[in-house]
Amino acid sequence: MYPILSSKKLAPNIFEFVVKAPLVAKNAKAGQFVIVRTHEKGERIPLTIADFDPQKGTVTIVFQVVGKTTDELSTFKEGDSLRDFVGPLGTPSEIEFFGKVLVVGGGVGIAPIFPIAKALKEAGNEVIGIIGARSADLLFWEEKVKSVCDRLIICTDDGSKGLKGFVTQAMEEVFKENGDIKRCWAIGPLIMMKFATQVAKKYNIPIIVSLNPIMVDGTGMCGACRCTVGGKTVFACSHGPEFDGTLVDFDELIKRGERFKEEEKLAWERYKAMKEGKTNVQD
Amino acid sequence: MSKIRKTKVPMKEQPVEQRIKNFNEVPLGYTPEEAIEEAKRCLQCKDAPCIKGCPVEIKIPDFIREIREGNFKRAIEIIKQDNSLPAICGRVCPQEEQCEKECRLNKIGEPVAIGRLERFVADWEAEQGIEKPKIPSPKGIKVAVIGSGPAGLTAAGELAKMGYDVTIFEALHDTGGVLRYGIPEFRLPKRIIDREVEYIKMLGVKIELNAIVGKTITIQQLWDEGFQAMFIGTGAGLPKFMNIPGENLNGIYSANEFLTRVNLMKAYLFPEYDTPIKVGKRVAVIGGGNVAMDSVRTAKRLGAEQAMIIYRRTEKEMPARIEEIERAKEEGIIFHFLTNPIRYIGDERGNVVAMECIRMELGEPDESGRRKPQPIPGSEFTIEVDTVVVAIGTGPNPVLLQAFPELKLNKWGYIEADPETGATSVPGVYAGGDIVTGAATVISAMGAGKRAAKAIDEYLQKKIKRDAP
Ligand SMILES: Cc1cc2nc3c(=O)[nH]c(=O)nc-3n(C[C@H](O)[C@H](O)[C@H](O)COP(=O)(O)OP(=O)(O)OC[C@H]3O[C@@H](n4cnc5c(N)ncnc54)[C@H](O)[C@@H]3O)c2cc1C
Ligand SMILES: Cc1cc2nc3c(=O)[nH]c(=O)nc-3n(C[C@H](O)[C@H](O)[C@H](O)COP(=O)(O)OP(=O)(O)OC[C@H]3O[C@@H](n4cnc5c(N)ncnc54)[C@H](O)[C@@H]3O)c2cc1C
Ligand code: SF4
Ligand code: SF4
Ligand code: FES
Numbered sequence: 001m002y003p004i005l006s007s008k009k010l011a012p013n014i015f016e017f018v019v020k021a022p023l024v025a026k027n028a029k030a031g032q033f034v035i036v037r038t039h040e041k042g043e044r045i046p047l048t049i050a051d052f053d054p055q056k057g058t059v060t061i062v063f064q065v066v067g068k069t070t071d072e073l074s075t076f077k078e079g080d081s082l083r084d085f086v087g088p089l090g091t092p093s094e095i096e097f098f099g100k101v102l103v104v105g106g107g108v109g110i111a112p113i114f115p116i117a118k119a120l121k122e123a124g125n126e127v128i129g130i131i132g133a134r135s136a137d138l139l140f141w142e143e144k145v146k147s148v149c150d151r152l153i154i155c156t157d158d159g160s161k162g163l164k165g166f167v168t169q170a171m172e173e174v175f176k177e178n179g180d181i182k183r184c185w186a187i188g189p190l191i192m193m194k195f196a197t198q199v200a201k202k203y204n205i206p207i208i209v210s211l212n213p214i215m216v217d218g219t220g221m222c223g224a225c226r227c228t229v230g231g232k233t234v235f236a237c238s239h240g241p242e243f244d245g246t247l248v249d250f251d252e253l254i255k256r257g258e259r260f261k262e263e264e265k266l267a268w269e270r271y272k273a274m275k276e277g278k279t280n281v282q283d
Numbered sequence: 284m285s286k287i288r289k290t291k292v293p294m295k296e297q298p299v300e301q302r303i304k305n306f307n308e309v310p311l312g313y314t315p316e317e318a319i320e321e322a323k324r325c326l327q328c329k330d331a332p333c334i335k336g337c338p339v340e341i342k343i344p345d346f347i348r349e350i351r352e353g354n355f356k357r358a359i360e361i362i363k364q365d366n367s368l369p370a371i372c373g374r375v376c377p378q379e380e381q382c383e384k385e386c387r388l389n390k391i392g393e394p395v396a397i398g399r400l401e402r403f404v405a406d407w408e409a410e411q412g413i414e415k416p417k418i419p420s421p422k423g424i425k426v427a428v429i430g431s432g433p434a435g436l437t438a439a440g441e442l443a444k445m446g447y448d449v450t451i452f453e454a455l456h457d458t459g460g461v462l463r464y465g466i467p468e469f470r471l472p473k474r475i476i477d478r479e480v481e482y483i484k485m486l487g488v489k490i491e492l493n494a495i496v497g498k499t500i501t502i503q504q505l506w507d508e509g510f511q512a513m514f515i516g517t518g519a520g521l522p523k524f525m526n527i528p529g530e531n532l533n534g535i536y537s538a539n540e541f542l543t544r545v546n547l548m549k550a551y552l553f554p555e556y557d558t559p560i561k562v563g564k565r566v567a568v569i570g571g572g573n574v575a576m577d578s579v580r581t582a583k584r585l586g587a588e589q590a591m592i593i594y595r596r597t598e599k600e601m602p603a604r605i606e607e608i609e610r611a612k613e614e615g616i617i618f619h620f621l622t623n624p625i626r627y628i629g630d631e632r633g634n635v636v637a638m639e640c641i642r643m644e645l646g647e648p649d650e651s652g653r654r655k656p657q658p659i660p661g662s663e664f665t666i667e668v669d670t671v672v673v674a675i676g677t678g679p680n681p682v683l684l685q686a687f688p689e690l691k692l693n694k695w696g697y698i699e700a701d702p703e704t705g706a707t708s709v710p711g712v713y714a715g716g717d718i719v720t721g722a723a724t725v726i727s728a729m730g731a732g733k734r735a736a737k738a739i740d741e742y743l744q745k746k747i748k749r750d751a752p
Contacts, residue, residue, distance in 0.1 A: 023500055024499060027499065037456060042557050043558045069557060083456075084493050086454070219454055219682050220681055220682060221521065221680065223540055224536075233524060252633070263559035263561060267557060
């Protein structure tokens with residue numbers, strides 16, 4: 001069992017847990033993820049390692065409620081324990097001294113961009129950050145991300161904070177102003193990563209994205225997470241999750257994300273009904 | 284001597300109409316009377332050819348004699364001298380190619396049902412409540428076992444019986460390897476794996492779940508923590524695909540994903556369990572081995588109207604166990620032999636709706652001695668499907684190998700290990716099971732685990748003498 005040492009609501013539907021998992025914390029690197037299971041009957045869901053402290057033996061995860069498991073997870077409080085918490089999974093981000101770099105986090109993708117920015121900064125890079133959300137109340141970790149960036153740009157779709165517009169618009173601005181960006185990272189919803197890739201491509205800047213397909217084991221054993229990258233099938237959990245954005249078949253990924261749409265809907269509705277006490281299906 | 288019956292005492296089974304609607308075990312086991320009657324068929328051959336057919340050389344006539352006399356306790360003791368997981372082997376060993384193949388009774392009829400008798404006494408013992416084993420005095424020497432499949436469980440059990448302080452590191456959240464995530468409940472109930480794992484724990488073995496060696500804990504960290512030797516039993520769990528167009532369409536699973544969802548995650552009980560599985564009306568399983576047979580019979584139980592096997596050779600070449608092929612036929616599985624998929628066709632939402640296949644013919648025998656299938660030009664045709672399971676084989680589990688570059692691999696990417704001892708290119712590191720041989724059998728993985736345990740003991744004895752001041 002993996003105890004939750006602190007739990008925080010960061011925004012409506014976005015939560016942060018600090019979890020005690022000494023072995024994971026000891027070996028974690030930026031860009032890696034864990035697989036979490038809430039209870040004996042639960043699903044295995046992947047979540048990015050948003051921060052980690054090898055000394056304290058803790059790992060921070062940030063998740064958005066999008067379905068049954070994340071909804072259930074949001075009911076967990078400080079002192080509760082997670083049934084399973086395995087990692088660090090995936091290949092770490094390629095961190096070295098590049099010079100000037102850009103990191104972009106959209107929505108809940110703000111969290112996974114933090115450890116990457118931090119590692120890039122520690123490697124001596126000049127880090128420009130962009131974080132964006134639909135509106136101001138959905139933004140989080142601004143100070144935290146700022147602390148590892150040389151410059152941070154904030155944007156919201158509705159203009160309620162920072163620049164009005166999508167993160168891709170801010171990316172255009174940054175690329176126009178800075179001709180010397182060596183590499184960029186973009187993490188967020190698939191559709192955002194798809195458009196961010198188009199922008200980077202236009203300015204000829206290498207771009208890394210972090211893919212989030214449906215997974216089961218997370219160790220390369222099942223092939224549920226397969227994606228097409230550069231015309232070849234790869235397993236996001238073991239070969240990735242980070243890939244060269246220009247090679248990723250985003251349209252296939254978006255379709256593959258809907259493999260279990262009806263089942264996911266059914267599970268969530270059933271759970272919500274149970275939560276509201278309408279039925280006691282989970283006897 | 285009275286005339287012996289030519290055929291095995293039949294074992295009761297769940298009727299077909301009933302079993303295709305549930306995941307309960309199909310064969311129901313012998314009663315004591317039936318077991319004794321079957322045991323009476325054994326000729327008690329002096330040279331016991333059956334023993335040579337068993338990879339762990341169980342003293343077959345001896346344990347069968349005890350059953351005949353009604354001494355079930357003695358019978359199980361004899362089996363356990365050579366096989367620590369009899370309830371599992373009695374169910375899933377390919378007996379027709381091993382012990383029973385060599386049985387003298389084949390000359391006049393069916394062989395003695397050695398597997399069924401083994402299963403019977405193992406289940407009988409479990410009903411009595413397994414006795415706490417005698418635990419030897421601890422040696423205080425730590426050994427790490429990586430992977431909790433049959434190879435790892437056996438190695439751990441044997442080492443614990445010698446007094447070593449054994450810890451198993453398992454990547455998944457539960458034990459058993461393929462026994463749990465691959466082989467379905469209707470062939471090997473999970474409670475039997477639980478029982479065997481419980482026994483291994485009673486021997487003092489510690490089990491760390493969610494511990495991926497090479498990720499959660501590195502090889503160096505294991506040495507640093509004072510482990511003096513290691514056994515690697517990480518299996519051949521990397522799924523292969525055919526790399527044909529459309530293979531990433533929705534509705535196409537690897538057998539590993541399909542079976543893991545159903546078995547490990549219990550998706551057949553969705554939504555009571557959270558992990559979903561989607562099985563349509565027309566399911567095609569590609570392949571002809573045990574894995575394909577397990578997948579197709581699982582699909583049937585999940586409600587497929589047409590559950591099909593697509594196999595590129597003929598029935599004769601199918602590597603699956605004959606018994607399982609027979610059961611699949613009884614359950615209404617459709618077989619398309621000499622057929623191979625060449626591409627999948629999807630709808631606008633990315634769901635598979637059909638597969639294009641080509642007819643095959645058998646040519647000259649290849650290196651493996653099997654006749655090589657070749658496509659017949661111009662014979663393409665389409666089959667409508669909404670679910671496909673690709674069960675064409677697996678490769679070595681990569682995680683540990685990547686994290687352990689010092690380990691020498693063979694040309695197929697499996698660990699190079701001495702077949703007698705399991706010794707690898709790294710001193711103190713032993714390996715066995717599917718990660719050495721490629722996908723094989725439960726009993727061969729166990730045999731390797733057992734031989735490696737012996738070799739590890741010898742290695743450590745020597746090391747202690749050498750290191751002693
Ligand atoms: C490497 C990786 C890192 C991720 N990191 C984060 C993170 O830091 N924060 C965060 O909020 N989310 C993250 N996700 C996504 C997160 O795993 C899903 O939101 C979660 O599984 C949804 O589960 P659910 O039961 O609540 O929703 P469901 O109703 O089951 O599904 C809702 C959506 O989640 C996707 N999904 C469902 N099951 C899985 C699964 N087993 N694996 C992956 N996706 C699934 C579906 O495609 C669907 O779009 C990550 C995914 C991956 C692969
Ligand atoms: C569907 C199916 C049906 C089968 N039917 C039969 C049958 O009827 N009869 C028969 O004899 N054989 C059968 N087999 C084959 C048999 O199951 C295997 O040969 C046997 O399980 C191999 O045992 P193993 O211990 O080598 O590996 P596995 O059983 O594969 O176990 C390996 C374990 O190691 C773990 N692991 C991997 N990497 C790491 C790591 N880095 N750190 C920690 N743990 C790790 C895995 O999670 C797994 O639990 C079948 C196989 C399948 C897939
Ligand atoms: S372990 Fe397998 S091969 Fe050996 S006697 Fe038992 S069933 Fe036969
Ligand atoms: S070969 Fe057959 S008949 Fe002879 S001892 Fe073995 S099981 Fe009995
Ligand atoms: S999640 Fe199973 S192979 Fe990637």
